[in-house]
Amino acid sequence: MTTPAHVLGCTPDTPNSLLIRNARRIVPIENLIIIGGGPAGYTAALYAARANLRPLCIEGYGAGGQLLISGTVENFPGFPDSVMGPDLVASCRLQAERFGTRYLMTDVTEVDFSSRPFVVRTGREEHLAKAVIIATGASARTLGLPSEEALAGRGVAYCSVCEGPMFQGRRLLVIGGGDAALEEAVGLTNYASEVVIVHRRQEFRASPIMVQYAQANEKISFLQPYVVEEILAGDDNTVVGAKLRNLEIEATHVEPAGGVFVAIGHDPANNLFRGVLELDELGYIRTEPGASRTSVEGVFAAGDVQDHTYRQVVTSAGSGCVAALDAQRWLASHAMPEAAAAAALAHS
Numbered sequence: 001m002t003t004p005a006h007v008l009g010c011t012p013d014t015p016n017s018l019l020i021r022n023a024r025r026i027v028p029i030e031n032l033i034i035i036g037g038g039p040a041g042y043t044a045a046l047y048a049a050r051a052n053l054r055p056l057c058i059e060g061y062g063a064g065g066q067l068l069i070s071g072t073v074e075n076f077p078g079f080p081d082s083v084m085g086p087d088l089v090a091s092c093r094l095q096a097e098r099f100g101t102r103y104l105m106t107d108v109t110e111v112d113f114s115s116r117p118f119v120v121r122t123g124r125e126e127h128l129a130k131a132v133i134i135a136t137g138a139s140a141r142t143l144g145l146p147s148e149e150a151l152a153g154r155g156v157a158y159c160s161v162c163e164g165p166m167f168q169g170r171r172l173l174v175i176g177g178g179d180a181a182l183e184e185a186v187g188l189t190n191y192a193s194e195v196v197i198v199h200r201r202q203e204f205r206a207s208p209i210m211v212q213y214a215q216a217n218e219k220i221s222f223l224q225p226y227v228v229e230e231i232l233a234g235d236d237n238t239v240v241g242a243k244l245r246n247l248e249i250e251a252t253h254v255e256p257a258g259g260v261f262v263a264i265g266h267d268p269a270n271n272l273f274r275g276v277l278e279l280d281e282l283g284y285i286r287t288e289p290g291a292s293r294t295s296v297e298g299v300f301a302a303g304d305v306q307d308h309t310y311r312q313v314v315t316s317a318g319s320g321c322v323a324a325l326d327a328q329r330w331l332a333s334h335a336m337p338e339a340a341a342a343a344a345l346a347h348s
């Protein structure tokens, strides 16, 4: 890391009051950097911008987040006729911009939270901030099949709470053998005519109670040990079934289905934060219950990157609000007084 060498005064054309000159260029100290441009990041940006913090949101090359690949969102309040996921997240972005959020559409490549101001790097660029909100999201694991990618949103789904109601009366396959898969399967029986759990092993990773619960459900049946070789589309390019292979006898057959739910886990976007912040046993950023504080004071987290339970747009947006309010309060009471920061940096 380049050690900041000189603290300069405030200039009228910079939003924040401290400027640091490092080896390459003069860098303003932002009040707040938000990493991630999904529902959590944009909601945090909206609240922070309305509190006059002029946040910088580094939204990543995947700006828009998971909603970019979603279809209709039926469960975000305020849209009685539903809303398309990409439209919803684009509106969130615009709303935060209206109040002064600045955006950088690039990926953060490294962070240094070992001292303040915090350092957030985007390739060769270095950004400094008094506080940081992390909202880098998560992604559903995929089977890695070309047919799966081609049919995502056309019968291939990853979230029963989000998309289950759109599969009323259909026969569905749920792929996976953990608690999440069995929970998805049970949840889907509220809509589906029948649910078939396809699992590659004879044993389940899911807890015995969850297995019993699924086994007791008369709408659920099991295919083990099977893997999916291909997801099949009909003339209208939507899912009509899947080609499955039995791992014991190496035989394949086609299983008809009106939808395939892939439930083999999620990966939080935590690469930047391993060894930097405390993560939980599943790799999600650990935050204080009911709040957004992480293990580093002044660093907050929101959305799916810290939530392996709910993973919804509304919960992500809600936690973005919480993070912005937490950051705002923290900045008001803890942020480095500027004179002290100047003195500290001048002596570094």
Ligand SMILES: Cc1cc2nc3c(=O)[nH]c(=O)nc-3n(C[C@H](O)[C@H](O)[C@H](O)COP(=O)(O)OP(=O)(O)OC[C@H]3O[C@@H](n4cnc5c(N)ncnc54)[C@H](O)[C@@H]3O)c2cc1C
Binding pocket: 035, 036, 037, 038, 039, 040, 041, 058, 059, 060, 061, 062, 063, 064, 065, 066, 067, 069, 070, 071, 072, 073, 074, 075, 076, 106, 107, 108, 109, 135, 136, 137, 138, 139, 140, 158, 159, 162, 163, 269, 272, 302, 303, 304, 305, 311, 312, 313, 314, 316
């Ligand atoms: C197909 C699909 C359909 C869904 N349907 C629904 C639905 O109907 N209803 C519902 O409530 N939920 C739905 N969800 C879930 C919902 O989309 C997520 O819960 C929500 O988007 C999470 O928001 P987030 O802001 O935490 O993260 P994300 O939306 O994942 O956004 C993460 C952001 O972080 C950025 N980022 C990641 N790494 C970096 C980095 N290194 N530097 C800078 N930026 C970075 C990405 O570019 C992205 O902008 C669906 C999800 C999927 C995949």
